[in-house]
Amino acid sequence: MTGEPEPGARAGGSGTGDGGRVGVGWLATATTRGAVPVLAVLTGLVLGAVIIIVTDQDVIEAWGKIGSQPLALPAAAWASVRDAYRALFAGALGSPYALSESLVTATPYIFAGLAVGLGFRAGLFNIGAEGQLFIGALASVWVGYAITGLPVCVHLPLAVLAGALAGAVWAAIPGYLKARTGAHEVVNTIMLNYVAFRLSDWLINGPMKRPGWVPITPEVQPTAYLPRLFGDPLRLHAGFLLALAMAVAVYWLLFRSVLGFELRSVGANPRAARVAGINVGRTMVVAMAMSGALAGLAGTSQVLGVDHWLGQGFSAGYGFDSIALALLGKSHPAGVVAAALLFGVLRSGATRMQSAAGIPIDIITIIQALVIAFVAADALIRGLFRLRREEQVPAEMFTRGWGG
Amino acid sequence: MDDVEKAGVGRNQAPGEGQDRSRPVLELRGIVKRFPGVLANDHISLKLYPGEILALLGENGAGKTTLMNILYGLLPPDEGTVMVRGEPVRFSSPADAIEKGIGMVHQHFMLVPVMTVAENVMLGEEKVHHRFFLDRAGVSEAIRKISERYGLAVDPQAYVQDLPVGIQQRVEIIKLLYRQADILILDEPTAALTPQEVHELFGILKGLAAAGHSLIFITHKLKEALELADRIVVLRRGQVVGETEAARADEATLARMMVGRDVELVVQKPVARPGEPVLTVEDLWVEGEHGEPAVRGVSLEVRSGEIVGIAGVQGNGQTEFMEALVGLRPSRAGRVMLLGRPVTGLSPRQVLEAGVGYIPEDRQRDGLILPFAIEDNLVLDTYYHPPLSRRGWLDRRAIRQRAEKLAQAFDIRTASLGLPVRTLSGGNQQKVIVARELSRSIRLILALQPTRGLDVGSIEYIHQRIVEAREAGAGVLFVSTELDEILALSDRIVVFYRGRIVGTLEAAAADREQLGLLMAGATGTGGVAA
Numbered sequence: 001m002t003g004e005p006e007p008g009a010r011a012g013g014s015g016t017g018d019g020g021r022v023g024v025g026w027l028a029t030a031t032t033r034g035a036v037p038v039l040a041v042l043t044g045l046v047l048g049a050v051i052i053i054v055t056d057q058d059v060i061e062a063w064g065k066i067g068s069q070p071l072a073l074p075a076a077a078w079a080s081v082r083d084a085y086r087a088l089f090a091g092a093l094g095s096p097y098a099l100s101e102s103l104v105t106a107t108p109y110i111f112a113g114l115a116v117g118l119g120f121r122a123g124l125f126n127i128g129a130e131g132q133l134f135i136g137a138l139a140s141v142w143v144g145y146a147i148t149g150l151p152v153c154v155h156l157p158l159a160v161l162a163g164a165l166a167g168a169v170w171a172a173i174p175g176y177l178k179a180r181t182g183a184h185e186v187v188n189t190i191m192l193n194y195v196a197f198r199l200s201d202w203l204i205n206g207p208m209k210r211p212g213w214v215p216i217t218p219e220v221q222p223t224a225y226l227p228r229l230f231g232d233p234l235r236l237h238a239g240f241l242l243a244l245a246m247a248v249a250v251y252w253l254l255f256r257s258v259l260g261f262e263l264r265s266v267g268a269n270p271r272a273a274r275v276a277g278i279n280v281g282r283t284m285v286v287a288m289a290m291s292g293a294l295a296g297l298a299g300t301s302q303v304l305g306v307d308h309w310l311g312q313g314f315s316a317g318y319g320f321d322s323i324a325l326a327l328l329g330k331s332h333p334a335g336v337v338a339a340a341l342l343f344g345v346l347r348s349g350a351t352r353m354q355s356a357a358g359i360p361i362d363i364i365t366i367i368q369a370l371v372i373a374f375v376a377a378d379a380l381i382r383g384l385f386r387l388r389r390e391e392q393v394p395a396e397m398f399t400r401g402w403g404g
Numbered sequence: 405m406d407d408v409e410k411a412g413v414g415r416n417q418a419p420g421e422g423q424d425r426s427r428p429v430l431e432l433r434g435i436v437k438r439f440p441g442v443l444a445n446d447h448i449s450l451k452l453y454p455g456e457i458l459a460l461l462g463e464n465g466a467g468k469t470t471l472m473n474i475l476y477g478l479l480p481p482d483e484g485t486v487m488v489r490g491e492p493v494r495f496s497s498p499a500d501a502i503e504k505g506i507g508m509v510h511q512h513f514m515l516v517p518v519m520t521v522a523e524n525v526m527l528g529e530e531k532v533h534h535r536f537f538l539d540r541a542g543v544s545e546a547i548r549k550i551s552e553r554y555g556l557a558v559d560p561q562a563y564v565q566d567l568p569v570g571i572q573q574r575v576e577i578i579k580l581l582y583r584q585a586d587i588l589i590l591d592e593p594t595a596a597l598t599p600q601e602v603h604e605l606f607g608i609l610k611g612l613a614a615a616g617h618s619l620i621f622i623t624h625k626l627k628e629a630l631e632l633a634d635r636i637v638v639l640r641r642g643q644v645v646g647e648t649e650a651a652r653a654d655e656a657t658l659a660r661m662m663v664g665r666d667v668e669l670v671v672q673k674p675v676a677r678p679g680e681p682v683l684t685v686e687d688l689w690v691e692g693e694h695g696e697p698a699v700r701g702v703s704l705e706v707r708s709g710e711i712v713g714i715a716g717v718q719g720n721g722q723t724e725f726m727e728a729l730v731g732l733r734p735s736r737a738g739r740v741m742l743l744g745r746p747v748t749g750l751s752p753r754q755v756l757e758a759g760v761g762y763i764p765e766d767r768q769r770d771g772l773i774l775p776f777a778i779e780d781n782l783v784l785d786t787y788y789h790p791p792l793s794r795r796g797w798l799d800r801r802a803i804r805q806r807a808e809k810l811a812q813a814f815d816i817r818t819a820s821l822g823l824p825v826r827t828l829s830g831g832n833q834q835k836v837i838v839a840r841e842l843s844r845s846i847r848l849i850l851a852l853q854p855t856r857g858l859d860v861g862s863i864e865y866i867h868q869r870i871v872e873a874r875e876a877g878a879g880v881l882f883v884s885t886e887l888d889e890i891l892a893l894s895d896r897i898v899v900f901y902r903g904r905i906v907g908t909l910e911a912a913a914a915d916r917e918q919l920g921l922l923m924a925g926a927t928g929t930g931g932v933a934a
Binding site: 256 | 732751753756762772774776780785788
């Protein structure tokens with residue numbers, strides 16, 4: 001999978017030096033594939049450190065005293081970065097509770113990242129993960145509170161399935177429109193996001209409002225809770241395991257199943273897929289539905305595992321961040337899980353960083369943005385670290401988005 | 405236009421005085437270009453003399469295009485020097501090359517269809533009067549002068565989109581002459597032309613050489629190299645493997661140099677024994693990309709054990725016709741019967757399942773999924789059948805086994821079947837498609853330009869395979885714009901012109917002249933009724 005031309009092509013070539021050079025090139029190509037995201041994260045953290053330094057009050061004061069105490073400036077800079085990142089990692093990984101919180105945050109990221117990544121693999125740009133997440137959460141919450149008297153073993157699966165199904169249906173609409181009329185999925189998923197937001201506002205304020213003044217839904221029955229994996233105060237719940245299971249399932253689906261073969265064919269070259277007899281339209285609808293089901297599960301895991309009710313603006317933008325996650329993970333389930341864990345760690349550590357080191361949470365948003373920018377514009381990273389250009393193997397997945 | 409006149413005058417005198425015919429106008433010394441894993445140009449040296457036509461002959465992937473891109477400033481060489489008129493030069497862009505009088509006609513024309521000839525010619529070097537207005541009249545006048553001098557008849561006011569391909573190519577040549585290029589590089593210039601147009605082009609090129617221009621003519625067609633060139637340089641795997649005077653060369657020698665072994669230039673095939681009809685088309689109408697009628701009432705029959713060739717210039721409805729047969733394009737009216745069963749309105753998969761092997765026109769766009777592994781491309785339309793998959797799950801081992809069998813049977817050369825198919829050469833890519841389509845149980849082969857852009861060795865191979873399929877009882881219907889291929893492979897020939905069949909000939913009785921005329925639309929010149 002290194003993208004090397006057939007060796008026969010240079011069999012007539014000259015000299016042994018040439019062979020050696022090719023060997024090194026192959027190695028470089030193999031290592032760069034995973035290297036770009038990792039280096040992008042490192043570069044993001046380094047640039048984040050620069051931002052922390054230039055915005056830190058102590059550093060600014062040390063700057064003022066540069067004449068009398070020249071060494072105070074580097075010391076202050078070092079201290080601010082050290083404190084910030086120490087708090088960040090302590091807040092994310094430093095204790096069982098911190099770790100649990102990081103994984104809780106990562107859970108919806110995994111689902112939503114898989115959703116967008118699966119869409120990419122099929123050549124579809126599902127920007128509607130956020131809306132599908134809302135719809136999935138609404139369906140799960142409704143099944144969770146409105147149906148009573150069922151045992152856990154029935155109620156919980158039912159509530160989870162309701163979320164997946166609702167997300168699937170919601171996403172299948174733009175999929176169908178694309179297959180049938182060629183209407184671009186980017187436009188239609190964005191539009192359906194707004195429909196989903198307003199629909200959930202209305203439901204939470206009306207038919208699904210819990211008695212009282214607060215516009216939130218009633219509490220989900222305990223029989224529909226995604227069970228906690230450990231005792232209080234650790235909030236890590238079974239949704240995290242479900243997310244990992246889904247990642248494995250998506251991997252098997254994409255790379256081992258007939259449907260996945262068709263889906264990737266359509267994503268990589270819809271014309272050739274059609275010539276080979278694949279029903280491109282149907283595959284698109286199915287891919288969108290599966291993508292929507294995963295996005296719906298992101299909402300489901302949050303309401304059944306963490307919140308147990310649904311209020312306005314309950315999602316912290318998981319659906320939108322998931323586009324970045326899919327990019328970061330190169331649309332591969334393992335990559336998406338890694339990226340989601342990273343985001344979970346950064347997000348959950350950021351809170352501690354703010355309280356302990358006084359660094360605004362927005363720094364984390366900036367670091368995330370930088371990481372994404374470096375992954376998307378990987379030429380920057382390649383130039384910075386003098387990496388050899390690999391053949392544009394994964395690029396097709398993303399370029400098709402606007403092509404229709 | 406003053407410049408043009410001056411340049412023209414200068415050129416007129418060029419061959420006679422000032423320039424020494426024995427001193428190369430262009431020289432490449434030890435050019436080396438490496439791409440990751442490939443040595444595309446391996447110490448290539450060659451010389452081009454004034455007034456000479458040099459053919460650069462080689463298979464695809466031999467390094468011809470890389471070499472010309474270096475010469476034209478599109479790629480820097482890793483080693484070696486380019487000398488123009490005895491001076492070493494270093495081009496960093498085509499503009500530098502043009503500056504030194506080097507011009508290139510690309511395989512795909514670089515013209516703006518909605519502009520006139522004059523506008524296209526001055527594009528990038530606009531002539532202006534009163535600081536603001538384009539001097540169209542002046543440019544037109546200059547074009548007329550060039551046209552007259554070299555027999556390049558073109559109307560400067562015509563819109564490029566209304567011109568036939570052959571004339572568009574003239575516009576490209578005029579563009580170069582207008583920029584005073586005297587070293588012209590032509591990259592596969594005959595690919596899209598009718599035989600008559602090729603003939604005219606060669607006349608023009610010979611005239612240019614006689615007037616002192618020096619030409620490099622890139623081709624993989626032996627006949628053309630022999631007909632046009634003074635000298636032929638053969639490239640193989642990035643190296644110059646032979647150089648000869650055209651007058652002293654013949655096709656067999658050149659083919660051996662190009663491929664590195666003896667090549668069968670004529671398709672050996674026993675006499676056809678047509679059986680029952682496998683494909684019957686009655687009065688088929690098909691719309692083109694923009695709703696225009698592209699196929700207008702075509703009827704034909706293909707029997708088992710015969711090869712029917714559809715001749716015609718590109719864009720006369722052949723593609724739409726074949727795509728309609730395989731279900732990729734809806735037909736407007738008419739009937740298609742496959743083995744006595746109507747297949748009109750069936751999906752591509754249903755048609756393929758009914759026993760059709762389909763080789764699309766553009767292998768990279770329609771035939772392969774380039775980032776996918778070779779083995780996956782080999783099962784691209786059979787993956788859903790056991791044993792390749794069971795109950796919706798792929799059996800990777802069975803797929804690998806099938807791919808290994810096909811790669812062996814069809815001589816697909818690669819280090820590993822797990823590599824992306826894009827790493828294969830064009831010939832091997834086409835073999836992947838041919839292997840996939842011919843290895844299914846098929847009764848009819850529909851092939852569009854099955855050997856387009858391939859080298860002699862691969863063409864020979866694919867032709868043999870098609871003949872073998874015919875011998876095994878399949879009917880074959882193929883489209884080609886190459887007269888040689890049509891004549892070599894067909895048992896029966898139909899000629900398409902503007903969406904209609906304008907002639908049907910028995911291959912044995914067909915001759916090039918007659919076919920060429922039919923392809924150009926001269927109806928009623930003795931086409932035998934079907």
